[in-house]
Amino acid sequence: MEFLDVPTILKVSAAFNLMAALAWLTLAQAFRIAPRAGRLMAAGHVLRFATQDWGGGLAGWPPLLQQAIPEFGLLGCIVLLLLALRRMLRSRRPPSDIAWVGGLGAFGIAVGLAIGSAPATELASAAAVTTLALLAVREVVRGVGSQLSRIATGVTTLPFALLAGMSLAHGAELLLEPSWSGHLLRGELPTPERAVLWYVVTASITLSLIALMVWRVVTRIQHLTYRDPLTGSLNRRAFEQALTEAQAQLQRGHGFALAMIDIDHFKRVNDLHGHPAGDAALQHCVRIWQAGLRKVDRLGRLGGEEFCALLPLASPGDLATAAAVTERLRAALAAEPLAWEGLLLPLSASFGVALPVAGDAAGEIGLARADAELYRAKAEGRNRVCVATHLLGATA
Numbered sequence: 001m002e003f004l005d006v007p008t009i010l011k012v013s014a015a016f017n018l019m020a021a022l023a024w025l026t027l028a029q030a031f032r033i034a035p036r037a038g039r040l041m042a043a044g045h046v047l048r049f050a051t052q053d054w055g056g057g058l059a060g061w062p063p064l065l066q067q068a069i070p071e072f073g074l075l076g077c078i079v080l081l082l083l084a085l086r087r088m089l090r091s092r093r094p095p096s097d098i099a100w101v102g103g104l105g106a107f108g109i110a111v112g113l114a115i116g117s118a119p120a121t122e123l124a125s126a127a128a129v130t131t132l133a134l135l136a137v138r139e140v141v142r143g144v145g146s147q148l149s150r151i152a153t154g155v156t157t158l159p160f161a162l163l164a165g166m167s168l169a170h171g172a173e174l175l176l177e178p179s180w181s182g183h184l185l186r187g188e189l190p191t192p193e194r195a196v197l198w199y200v201v202t203a204s205i206t207l208s209l210i211a212l213m214v215w216r217v218v219t220r221i222q223h224l225t226y227r228d229p230l231t232g233s234l235n236r237r238a239f240e241q242a243l244t245e246a247q248a249q250l251q252r253g254h255g256f257a258l259a260m261i262d263i264d265h266f267k268r269v270n271d272l273h274g275h276p277a278g279d280a281a282l283q284h285c286v287r288i289w290q291a292g293l294r295k296v297d298r299l300g301r302l303g304g305e306e307f308c309a310l311l312p313l314a315s316p317g318d319l320a321t322a323a324a325v326t327e328r329l330r331a332a333l334a335a336e337p338l339a340w341e342g343l344l345l346p347l348s349a350s351f352g353v354a355l356p357v358a359g360d361a362a363g364e365i366g367l368a369r370a371d372a373e374l375y376r377a378k379a380e381g382r383n384r385v386c387v388a389t390h391l392l393g394a395t396a
């Protein structure tokens with residue numbers, strides 16, 4: 001580390017915090033990207049900038065403040081960062097756990113300062129920072145769920161895990177060698193290795209949060225592009241894209257079935273109970289059908305009260321399985337009326353199931369066949385599943 005002296009590393013780190021604060025504030029205020037999370041992040045970086053020891057910067061201050069300012073500053077910065085992370089990942093969990101850990105940490109630091117024990121002060125700070133960093137790891141893992149690959153989740157959580165590890169190691173170091181603490185009070189600077197490590201961790205936490213923010217924005221754009229805003233099912237364009245991809249897979253022996261769906265007498269719901277009731281009925285149907293479908297299945301709203309489910313099959317011609325799945329969807333809706341303004345509105349739908357045709361690139365022939373079966377289900381009395389030429393389910 002001879003090429004970099006410690007005061008330079010500390011100044012670079014301070015400048016980085018200031019620039020990061022400006023960048024988050026610009027994203028939040030000028031571009032309205034993750035505004036609340038951005039403001040919290042900016043506040044965290046400003047706090048770190050203002051309270052970090054830049055190498056002798058606190059030398060003229062009273063000894064108590066020389067130790068108190070960086071310890072409280074670091075703790076406050078990590079609390080703000082964790083709150084920002086929670087907002088970024090749209091977590092609904094109340095911040096009481098963060099408040100508890102931050103509050104206990106601050107109390108521990110204050111007690112350490114009051115009794116004049118530098119090791120106790122640093123130990124309280126290390127314990128709180130370790131816990132907060134572990135909470136951050138948990139937050140990311142839960143927040144991204146299965147939506148990111150394991151590698152991406154691992155890379156994103158790594159900086160927080162590193163921070164937890166460093167704080168834990170520092171705590172252990174203080175227990176084994178209490179004389180190491182209070183280096184600020186003695187006017188000592190950290191070693192170049194420590195200073196660089198802190199800088200790397202701070203910078204990688206910022207990069208990790210930027211990656212999460214980009215991921216959030218991209219996910220939102222994808223949702224707006226591919227989802228029906230009312231029901232959350234795929235919109236027509238996205239469903240057609242899924243169908244085209246499934247048709248291509250058909251050549252490789254991966255079969256699927258199409259179940260065309262239309263809610264029965266839906267106009268009556270609108271006419272008798274109003275448009276909002278109709279909207280609620282559409283959401284109700286999609287919630288029930290999504291619950292009955294597997295993760296690999298795709299449900300799309302093709303328009304109005306017409307939907308289509310794309311059901312991948314284990315064996316290409318397995319129409320019986322597709323019919324059984326569709327019958328389950330029919331029965332589930334028929335069994336669960338919509339609760340609307342104190343009333344229970346019975347709902348049902350008709351279904352037409354068909355297999356796709358190889359070589360039909362956009363899947364139009366399969367859709368037309370499923371549509372013909374749906375037409376037959378309507379004509380034969382509704383609330384039923386018609387498959388190819390066979391009637392499999394029928395209820396009055």
Ligand SMILES: Nc1nc2c(ncn2[C@@H]2O[C@H](COP(=O)(O)OP(=O)(O)OP(=O)(O)O)[C@@H](O)[C@H]2O)c(=O)[nH]1
Nearest residue numbers: 262263264265266267268270275276278279304305
């Ligand atoms: N509330 C609401 N209604 C919609 C929406 N999209 C379409 N509709 C209504 O859905 C109704 C469809 O009615 P029809 O095509 O006559 O079909 P139906 O009443 O379900 O009759 P069958 O299909 O023959 O059983 C129309 O009244 C449309 O206005 C929507 O997003 N929200």
